[in-house]
Amino acid sequence: MRLLLALFLLCLSALPGRTEEVVLGLSTDKVAITTSFNGSEILIFGAIKRETPIKDEPLEIVITVAGPSDPVLVRRKAHRYGMWINTDAVMVDAAPSFYAVATTGPLRQVLSQTEDLRHKISIERAIRSVGAPDNIRDSARFTDALIRIRDDHGLYQELEGTVAFDQQTLFRTAIDMPADLTEGDYSTRIFLTRGGAVVSQYETVINVRKVGLERWLYVLSRQHAVLYGLLSLTIAIVAGWGASAGFSLLRNR
């Protein structure tokens, strides 16, 4: 039934042709992680290009920014033998390291369940969890915990009503990226919806990269691990000797 409905909606949105399209601007398409990196704010703005007059039913906008996805192991502690220890664990197959969804209004109003399911827009849908082991009945709690923990760290953000939309044409929003960012391609999607159905979508990528010293050290630690280890030890020994020599100089003066 859902599938039929989805197909129906698909046809409906496809019928009139792409009469409304997004023209996008980004304050930056590269985020450089330097030594003093302390988070970054990205301004996403744009306009709607139309070849037909503005329709009566208002257009809504949903913007998502997603960091690279990785599997995450969620563990739960339980009271055993008088201690709190990790017992159950659920593997979440793919969870974005960062995810923000900004909208012009309440998410449930601007986007139907079916469309959410299809485009994986809300945070719950952006996480892919295939299945839990048989002995765990409440696997949904593990996914909830994942969202709650990352939400607390500012890594997952649900920003309802934060997209400013003027004259059904110009839109803009700002997304705060926290300091604890992972490197990678952050896919940025903009959906135009009308009555909960997606009428147009646009996709681009924000590059998040370590630069300069950060980049050099990271690559060295991965590709020349022995050299990197020796470098760490050399720094340690030299610093240790330096402090000792410095202090004995100070004392003997």
Add this chain to the structure above:
Amino acid sequence: MQTYLPVAEVSVNALLLLGLGGLVGILSGMFGVGGGFLITPLLFFIGVPPSVAVATGANQIVASSFSAVLAHFRKRTVDLSMGTVLLVGGLSGSALGVWIFNYLKSLGQVDLLVSLCYVVFLGIIGGLMFIESLNALRKAHRQGPSKPARRRPRTLIHALPFKMRFRASGQYMSVIPPLLVGFAVGILSAIMGVGGGFIMVPAMIYLLGMPTKVVVGTSLFQIIFVTAFTTMLHAVTNQTVDIVLAVYLILGGVIGAQIGAQIGLKLKAEQLRVLLAAMVLAVCAKLALDLLIEPGELYNLSKVGAM
């Protein structure tokens, strides 16, 4: 002042890191412990991933121990021959320890085992040391200035073969007990991710009968090599050593270690032991409470094969 750590992939306050390093450095210089049992939990607390905290903590301990051992060399309070014997045992022990660690990891629950190891060993050692050194303090107080050292009774230890003279410690004994002590501490330090000073120091005092002043320098000497070995192992196999984090901790640490060594020379041996015991017990209590009290967040996340 925020700084981004390239390997840990988190941003932390640089001044906080300097302070942490300094604090642990002072302890390291005073007591001859590497401070791994303190720095690692403290790094978890400020949000550094555990694997990075353990590996980078080891690197920091190399620096602070090296700085402190130089200060002890100048005071001639390092027993090199004893240190070398302990080290031979220690390195082979830590190789076995790494193997045990990986085996436990394949079984799961390695976190719990590490915590339990900490609680049990810190508890036993801290408790024993606290009682013993309090008694010593009270005795010293009652009887006035130090009486001449009583000769230790001859025990089984003195009947063992392969005797060697350890001049700085004033000992003539078999190499077997120090080798075994080094080996046992090596195993534990690899499992617990620490230099092992807090186990080594009491073992040298109570098991090998070495004078406290020599114990600190000798323990530091041995810790340098064990933690350097651990650092290399982590850098090569897990790639979890964060140089930027290490530099901040080291900067604070080496300065702290110098200050600590000066303070240590001014305090009486018994006072030093009471302080160390109190600190070991405090960390033990904290770790035990973490296991016993219901945590605020029952769930925790760990990344799998993110590389």
